[in-house]
Amino acid sequence: MMTRMFRRFALPMVAGAWLLTGCSQVDKLLEADNPAQIREDQLDDETLVTVLVNSVIGSLSGMYTGFIIRQAVFTDEMLYGINDEQSARLNQRIVRFDEGNAATAFSTVSRLRFLADSVNGRLRNLLPRLNPPRNPDADRRTALTLAYAGYAHVLMGEAMCEATIAVGDKLYSPKELGDLAIPKFEQAITIATAAGASATDVLNLARTGIGRAALLAGQPAKAAPAGQVPANFVWWIEYKDQINNMGLVGNVTGANHNTGVGVRFLNGTYPNQGLVAGQTDPRIQHMPNWRLGHNQLTRLYTPYQPLRYSGYNGATIATGGTPILFQNDTDVALATGVEAWHHYYEANGPTATGPAGSTLDFVNSRRTFGKQTTVNLTGAALMEELRWQRAKDTFLAGFRQGDLRRWKASGVADYFPTGIHPNAQWGPYGDATCYPLPDDEYEGNPNIRR
Numbered sequence: 001m002m003t004r005m006f007r008r009f010a011l012p013m014v015a016g017a018w019l020l021t022g023c024s025q026v027d028k029l030l031e032a033d034n035p036a037q038i039r040e041d042q043l044d045d046e047t048l049v050t051v052l053v054n055s056v057i058g059s060l061s062g063m064y065t066g067f068i069i070r071q072a073v074f075t076d077e078m079l080y081g082i083n084d085e086q087s088a089r090l091n092q093r094i095v096r097f098d099e100g101n102a103a104t105a106f107s108t109v110s111r112l113r114f115l116a117d118s119v120n121g122r123l124r125n126l127l128p129r130l131n132p133p134r135n136p137d138a139d140r141r142t143a144l145t146l147a148y149a150g151y152a153h154v155l156m157g158e159a160m161c162e163a164t165i166a167v168g169d170k171l172y173s174p175k176e177l178g179d180l181a182i183p184k185f186e187q188a189i190t191i192a193t194a195a196g197a198s199a200t201d202v203l204n205l206a207r208t209g210i211g212r213a214a215l216l217a218g219q220p221a222k223a224a225p226a227g228q229v230p231a232n233f234v235w236w237i238e239y240k241d242q243i244n245n246m247g248l249v250g251n252v253t254g255a256n257h258n259t260g261v262g263v264r265f266l267n268g269t270y271p272n273q274g275l276v277a278g279q280t281d282p283r284i285q286h287m288p289n290w291r292l293g294h295n296q297l298t299r300l301y302t303p304y305q306p307l308r309y310s311g312y313n314g315a316t317i318a319t320g321g322t323p324i325l326f327q328n329d330t331d332v333a334l335a336t337g338v339e340a341w342h343h344y345y346e347a348n349g350p351t352a353t354g355p356a357g358s359t360l361d362f363v364n365s366r367r368t369f370g371k372q373t374t375v376n377l378t379g380a381a382l383m384e385e386l387r388w389q390r391a392k393d394t395f396l397a398g399f400r401q402g403d404l405r406r407w408k409a410s411g412v413a414d415y416f417p418t419g420i421h422p423n424a425q426w427g428p429y430g431d432a433t434c435y436p437l438p439d440d441e442y443e444g445n446p447n448i449r450r
Contacts, residue, residue: 049126052119053141056148059115061237063108064332064398065247067155069259070105071401074432076417077265078396081298082258088295092421094430103438105159113152114166120145138194140202146191147206150184150213151334153177157216158402161434169447171437174405178217185210189225204233208335211343215406223347227354229340236310240329248396249326252302257293260300261286263422264415265395270422271299279317281370283307283392288317298423308333308397316371332397338366339399342390350382363389387413405433 080091127134157177188206192199211226251259268275290299304323310331315321356362366389
């Protein structure tokens with residue numbers, strides 16, 4: 001099942017107004033002196049249900065590729081060749097609370113969290129007033145906004161060292177943010193189930209999300225619903241024909257491209273040229289030759305679209321195939337069935353039995369997909385291979401920072417890059433793994449102190 005979420009939405013504006021972009025459904029609402037805005041006192045109009053729900057969808061779409069890039073260059077997925085000091089520091093695992101990276105990491109996800117929770121509350125008031133009335137506890141839209149609220153908490157927990165909620169005085173740890181996400185997904189599952197066939201896609205989105213939240217929260221038993229997601233399920237974030245195109249395009253194309261595949265994920269030895277023979281796994285393909293990018297220093301191997309992108313075609317350079325570069329209308333998957341199964345098997349360990357059989361069966365199915373031979377592993381060695389297959393299945397899709405933090409915190413493994421950066425002039429890597437709560441939050445929230 002493939003679900004495409006068109007990026008037609010309303011974004012929140014200052015003073016409580018809403019900017020409407022591409023919402024053909026609400027043309028009648030725009031017959032006003034200033035048709036681009038709707039007053040705050042009109043937001044309880046029942047005809048705004050579609051606009052409100054699309055605003056949540058749009059908020060996540062607008063922030064997600066930035067989230068992907070920030071976590072990719074913070075970990076071992078990507079090298080940054082950008083001529084900007086604070087961005088370069090991020091690629092060295094050096095993050096400061098008074099810089100834009102921390103502020104952006106927190107503010108964009110906080111905006112999504114606020115919007116999803118707020119709209120979900122509004123829907124409980126608006127849906128019963130529709131003609132005919134709708135039951136909020138059996139409506140796809142209520143389930144959807146709850147699932148997106150769950151994702152907001154998960155993304156915040158994976159990126160931030162700690163975070164506040166709604167200008168509160170409590171600093172939540174990543175685990176606590178996962179704890180908050182789980183009931184959001186549980187409610188979404190209950191409501192989507194009650195909604196029936198119209199919400200099957202949302203049901204599988206929430207099942208996938210609760211698996212991700214369960215890993216973050218350290219509650220493996222809560223990941224069970226992830227094992228019920230069909231293997232072919234995909235929930236797409238769609239960027240076609242929208243104002244904000246796929247955010248990765250500018251990072252990997254043109255004379256000023258600034259991002260390339262990290263050393264650990266290269267199909268060959270850095271920084272050799274002509275890396276063709278090793279490019280047999282279709283999930284991670286890149287240009288065989290490096291080129292200098294924005295800072296004219298970092299040797300960058302430009303990635304082709306990996307597995308979770310709409311232009312992925314399964315081609316491999318080693319066999320003469322032609323993978324696809326990122327385009328402005330490239331879509332990215334927020335959730336997939338394969339990902340859900342990764343959550344399930346990681347949560348249940350090396351002796352688990354689930355939708356793909358045993359954990360070993362699942363690992364070997366992913367190795368076969370990647371054109372690798374099967375293995376016969378048990379225990380810790382099997383889980384190590386599961387982690388590596390997860391890395392390939394979720395490459396450049398917004399997972400790596402959360403994964404590395406979780407494994408490091410649990411003592412399983414530390415895959416964060418260390419030693420001297422590939423740009424020797426930059427010196428050694430730092431030891432940061434997360435974004436600190438930024439200065440802006442301490443200045444704007446009177447309830448907390450540094």
